[in-house]
Amino acid sequence: MPWKITKEDIRFISLGARILSCGGGGNTRSMEALILSVMKDDDVIEVIPIHEVRDDWWVTAIGIMGSTVLFNEDLPTGEEMETALSLYEKKYNKNVDALISIEIGGVNALAPLLLALKRRLPVIDGDGMGRAFPELYMTTLHLNGIPLAPLSLVTQDNMKFVPSSYTSDQAVHEAKSFANNNGGHSHVVGYGASGDEIKTSMLSGTLYLAYRLGKIITSYGDGIIRLKQIKNAFENSIYGELSLVIKGYVTEVSRWFENEVIVGKLFIESYTKQHNQKIEIQFMNEFFTIHNGESIYRVPDLIVFLHIDSLEPISVVDIQRAQSVIVLVIPAPNILHTTDMLTLIHMKESYQLLKKEEDQ
Amino acid sequence: MRLGIDVGGTNTDAVIIDDSGNIKAWSKQLTTSNLGETIYETAKIVLNEANVKPESMKGVFLGTTHVLNELYYPKNLAKTALIRLTKKPSKIKPGLFWPSHLSKYIIKEFHLETKYDFTRQIPHYDEIDHESVFKIMKELEKAKVESVCIVGAFSSFYEDEENNLKKVIASHMPSLSVTVSNEIGSIGFLDRENASLLNSMLSFVMKDALSSINDIFKNLGLHCPYWITQNDGSLMKVEEAIKLPIFTIGSGITNSLRGASKLTGLKNFIGIDVGGSTIDIGMVSHGHPQTEEGPVKVLDIPVNVRLPKVHSLSTGGGNLVNTHNGDLLIEDTIASDITKDGLAWGGEQWTISDSFLKIFPHSFKDKHIKYENLEGISTEDCLKVVNTVSSRIREKIRQLQPKDQYVPLVLVGGGSPLLLNNIFTKFDKAIQPVGYQICNAVGACYAPLSSSLDKVFWLNDRTKEEIVEREKERVITELIHKGAKPETIKINRVEEFPFDYLKGEMFRLKIMAFGDL
Incomplete structure (x- = not known):
């Protein structure tokens, strides 16, 4: 279904994207504020569903990489994305016909929208991760052989173009060192491909799902009904069947540094005695494993924390002791469970804990 | 001897508590637009009533919801x-x-x-x-x-x-x-x-309310130090409160919860404060009102200041009730003085309190209430109001109540007799302590001193431990400087938050310490 995003819809997408972020993906506040500041009341952004993406289009993926904590402190001017796209088009000598989000989980769901609005380009209903992952290469686009480079990188006061002669590994390295040397974050335009290639590599329908989820959460209505609606929304998507793991309160949270990455652990005690008494959850950039007696849930399945009352998603940064939460697990789309994709996400040092766990 | 004063939107309460924790006297006055005068009058009455010498007073503790009320109903905001x-x-x-x-x-x-x-x-x-x-x-x-x-x-x-x-x-x-x-x-x-x-x-709000406070206390013969209570329940100097009014917006409920703890002697409970315009429900564990510091909102505005962790219902005893095309409405408007304007007191306005009194007569021990005044409103409507309000409260309590260890409910605030034995009974372990109507002022008297830090540091060739130790020292020194007894100082928490993508060269440090006067 072709669909037009209005100014009113932005907050729904923002909220829904934070659900799909599994606690990572960054606070969407600055990006949401930026779009709402720029968007006029009658502006719309055109969304193109998978079957209407034209094979001969040139599509690029859009995102922000690096620390979103720093991104939310270092206010964007609002022009960085346009600069990045212009740099890409000029250096690569190719016009872009449509945009797609690198990562639907968190701030990057919104990243292409501002650019789409300003350049009057359509946004494709889908993304490259189906959730949030910590690294630029952990995408189904990469998995399907779409090269990251050419890549354009832009911050408030610096820019860089990585030409197509760079392998994806080299491009990732360039992008990381650029972000590290320029305030810890950068706007990114890359993963350029034809519409044909994008269609077969992307996770489809995730933008609309984010919108639906946000809309459900903000609707009035009691918690149980809204939870049911959330379940329905996932049932009509590429994800698996949602299950409620626990309703309870956080009894303990600890965070520490391991391999230069923040790692943490928390415990939740159930409200009702019948349920599992106590579960343990580990997190890094996102929530990544649940130990629940016999059963274990883990990345790439979606582990989602919601505020017990408002059902607003809670991030790994904000989770704290004594919070009352609902924890959901949603099986990831099949493609994220393929051996190649699992290898891709386990390669990263930051998921070593996860690997250790599996070795045992 | 301590003097606690609570300036609420409707009433201003004052209480005098002696060194062994007994309430010597208390008074309650309507809050007028001239806050200085209201404070003066209320304090004067309680000092007379307790018949104590102003010199024996060790400190005056002032709590107020004035600043928060100003955000809801602005009268004096600065351009x-x-x-x-x-x-x-x-x-x-x-x-x-x-x-x-x-x-x-x-x-x-x-x-x-x-x-x-x-x-x-x-x-x-x-x-x-x-x-x-x-x-x-x-x-x-x-x-x-x-x-x-x-x-x-x-x-x-x-x-x-x-x-x-x-x-x-x-x-x-x-x-x-x-x-x-x-x-x-x-x-x-x-x-x-x-x-x-x-x-x-909010610059003018505290300034206008408190600039004359020095003279007021002098006129009352009070030469002891005086303090304002802030969001986390701890004390700040008047000059600080004038400069940083945002830190007082949540102090009302914190004082109320602390007061409830002092009056009942309980350390773990759910406190329900029934006021004129709101009902606030919060949790006390180990004697401390819980605070929230994640992403919090004030009137839907996201802010990053610490606030008490409270569920606020925007209906209190004073909210007006109306019927509109056959539908029953609980309005946002509030009777300015329920003992004049409320139906039961001979006034013209149908309030939530009137609805409760119709269903549960004699909840208030107030000679001025005439139940015949309530004959004009329908029992069915009043029952609806009672059911709506009580199910909202029950829902919040259900969320706070830990299942494995049922904690008692403590009902405080001027409107709490409407609920006790009517909505909440001994089966709910509901308690209403003596002094429930001046709970905020009592809580203010026991507010501790605090010192906190929430900053981001580059390591700059120092170890993290060095920085944490140095900052801990700094927080403790500040607390002693404020007047805390060194032996009572407790570091409540030290939390480190590393930053991603910067290889641990930078980290955020939060330290919070409390101490008694």
Whole structure:
């Protein structure tokens, strides 16, 4: 279904994207504020569903990489994305016909929208991760052989173009060192491909799902009904069947540094005695494993924390002791469970804990 | 001997408590538009009644919901200008998620280029750009701006730039009040900006209410130190409260919960404070009211200041009830004085209290109540009101109540007799302590001193442990300086938050310590 995003819809997408972020993906506040500041009341952004993406289009993926904590402190001017796209088009000598989000989980769901609005380009209903992952290469686009480079990188006061002669590994390295040397974050335009290639590599329908989820959460209505609606929304998507793991309160949270990455652990005690008494959850950039007696849930399945009352998603940064939460697990789309994709996400040092766990 | 005063939206209470914790006397007066006068009158009555010498008073403890009420119903907000200190101007508009009755007070917005380079540990700081600042000041004058809010990117670890700009503006325009964001909140630009803007707008509110406080207490013969209670339930100096009014917006319920703990002797319970315009429900564990510091909202505005963890129902005993086309409505409006305007007291306004009194007569031991006045309203409607309000309260309690260890409910506040034995019975382990109607003032008397820190540090060749130890020392020294007994000082928590992507060269540190006077 072709669909037009209005100014009113932005907050729904923002909220829904934070659900799909599994606690990572960054606070969407600055990006949401930026779009709402720029968007006029009658502006719309055109969304193109998978079957209407034209094979001969040139599509690029859009995102922000690096620390979103720093991104939310270092206010964007609002022009960085346009600069990045212009740099890409000029250096690569190719016009872009449509945009797609690198990562639907968190701030990057919104990243292409501002650019789409300003350049009057359509946004494709889908993304490259189906959730949030910590690294630029952990995408189904990469998995399907779409090269990251050419890549354009832009911050408030610096820019860089990585030409197509760079392998994806080299491009990732360039992008990381650029972000590290320029305030810890950068706007990114890359993963350029034809519409044909994008269609077969992307996770489809995730933008609309984010919108639906946000809309459900903000609707009035009691918690149980809204939870049911959330379940329905996932049932009509590429994800698996949602299950409620626990309703309870956080009894303990600890965070520490391991391999230069923040790692943490928390415990939740159930409200009702019948349920599992106590579960343990580990997190890094996102929530990544649940130990629940016999059963274990883990990345790439979606582990989602919601505020017990408002059902607003809670991030790994904000989770704290004594919070009352609902924890959901949603099986990831099949493609994220393929051996190649699992290898891709386990390669990263930051998921070593996860690997250790599996070795045992 | 301690004197506690609570200035609420409807009533002002005062209480005198002796050194062994007994209530010597208390008084309750209607809060008038002249807060100084109200405080004076209420304190005078209680001092007379207790018949104690003002010299025997060790301290006066003042709590107020005045500032929060001002945000709901603005009367005295300052026209505020925002100055952003960032590398480049941002298209993000200030006041975006705000209700319009507050955002209209942001009347000007300026940008100054920061001299810092955030990517390096050691900033290259240059002189302030005086020319641009003078231009801004001209415009401030022209627009008749009353308050200025300075928000610099990364001010939680480069505070000098905000502070220096403040100095320049304050020296040229001494009548302006200036808020700097590094005193308000930590990392997270927009949330900090929101909190700082609110603080700026509130500049007159505390100043007007408290500027005469010195004289008032002198006139009462009180020469002891006096304090204001803040959001986390701890004490701040009057000068601090005038400068940082945003830190007092949540103090009302914190005082009430602490008071409930003192009056019942309980350390773990759910407190329900039934006031004129709200019912606040909060949790006390190990004797401390719980606070929340994640992303919190004040009137839907995201802010990054610490607030008590409270569920607030926007209906209290004074809310008006009406029927409209056959539908029953609980309105947002509140009777200004229920003992005059409420139906049961011979007034013209049908309130939530009247509805409860119709169903549960004699809840209040008040001779002035005439039950025949309630004959005109239907029992069925009143029952609906009672059911609506009580199911809202029950729902909140259900969420707070830990299942494995049922904690008692403590009912306080002037309206709480409406609930006791009617909605909540001994089966709910519901308790209403003696002194329930002056619980806030009691709580204020027992507020501790606190000192806290929430800053971001570059390691700069030091170890993390060195920095944590040094800052701990600093917090403790500050607490002793404020007047805390060293043996009572407890570091409540030390939390470190590493940053991603910066290889651990930078971290955020939160320290919180409490101590008794």
